[in-house]
Amino acid sequence: MKLLAQIVLNEWKTLLRGKWMLGYGFIFLALTDSLLRFGGGGSETLLSLSNIMLLFVPLVAMIYGILYIYQSREFIELLLIQPVNRQVLYWGLFLGISTPLMAAFIVGALLPLGWHGILLVDGVSSAMVLGLGGVLTLIFASLGFVLGLLFYEDKIKGFGFTIVIWLFLAILYDGLVLMLVFLFGDYPLEQFVIGISMLNPVDLARIMIILEFDISALMGYTGAVFNKFFGSSTGILTAAVMLIIWLTAPMWAGLRIFRSKDF
């Protein structure tokens, strides 16, 4: 436990010193602030923020995760030859880089929401958008770790898969589902569509936001089906459970690879 804390603290210190993380937080700060200034405030602004969050948080987290593995290869090897358990090292490195990224997003978006008074009006919704951003950061940073460890020698392949996975999950997925529904519209597809949307963490987060704001018509097809099938509260709960499974799966996979990997 002491070792874990040492590794995490060391990563935090190093990250704070590189201005990168502060810049990332500041971008969300400026963005949220300008959305609130020009968008009139209220739930529309939160929706715009969550749209941007759903698009960029996964990309940044995944690129950051994989980049960390590639940039710190020799350092990781140096740590591996110390008398430190691989499991402790994995959690130390992962939490060390993913929590600051998560904090940068949450604090960056939270401050403007606070000083514009949105937190008082739409507290629950704001917390949900920020929380989902945090969860997505963890999921995609660990996916980045997994890809970096899987394609340890082949960086081009690693980055290629990162971009493709992001494009697929964050942008193409809903379109593909819609196309399937369009092609097979004569069959009862609702359960199938629900099953499919469970497989995509970005979709799950989107669904939770849709259900929370009750605007199923505005945001994608899967959300509409979800709403119809489950109704708001059960829907949010189901999606949240699935998201927790999504949170643990890549972390566990990363740990497994890390423990048996040849460096």
Added chain:
Amino acid sequence: MIEITSLKKSFGDLPVLKGMNLSIPKGQATGIAGPNGAGKTTLIKTILGLVKPDSGEISVNGNILDGNCDYRKDIGYMPQVASYPENMKVFELLDFITGLREQEAVYKEELIEQFSIGTELKKPLRTLSGGNRQKVGAVLSMMFNPDILFFDEPTAGLDPGSSHKFKERVAEEKSRGKTIIITSHIMSELEQLVDHVIFILDGNIRYYGTKENLLYESNEERLEAAIAKMMGGLPPEGKIGYEKTILSKTPETV
């Protein structure tokens, strides 16, 4: 004390270590030589626990390697390429590793002075020259006074002065009874530092014995020539056979 029995490792379809047996007693200075891709680095990485063997057994100071990491308290390793987090300062790195190892850094001050990196301590690691980074690696490997020291191409990036200091330090550690293992392509360096040589070819140990015996057997005066002879395309048995046929033919032709 390092004991290795029938160690095997393949990367994909490519066998790198083909059933190696090796025993390095305590206090011996050993050089590992061999062509690129022969398995030198893989062997060292396996002992360090960076690479997991397919089969076979390794024990270090009596501890069998089974996933427990405590045996690494006795090991210091200086890597070939020293690369550290850019923004970290030298003293922070030393402190961080000290915290992780939960050991006292007995020789820290002494080594810093010996390699004259006292002025570099407060600089971020990215601003250090390659040679100075190597020296930080050397300090890290020896400051906890471990029993076993691994050096992977240690002097490749060092200037002659530092290289000389490094060799002096290694000799000092040797006289303290440390087990020292060095890989290098610079044979003159091995000649100065070690008394036993392991020659690895194609994932097998081709030669393991004293330096003097190797020179005697190969009928050479320099280690470089002796090693080059062993590397020379044919494996030793083949070569002996080749020489025999020539010998047997010569009387007839003459």
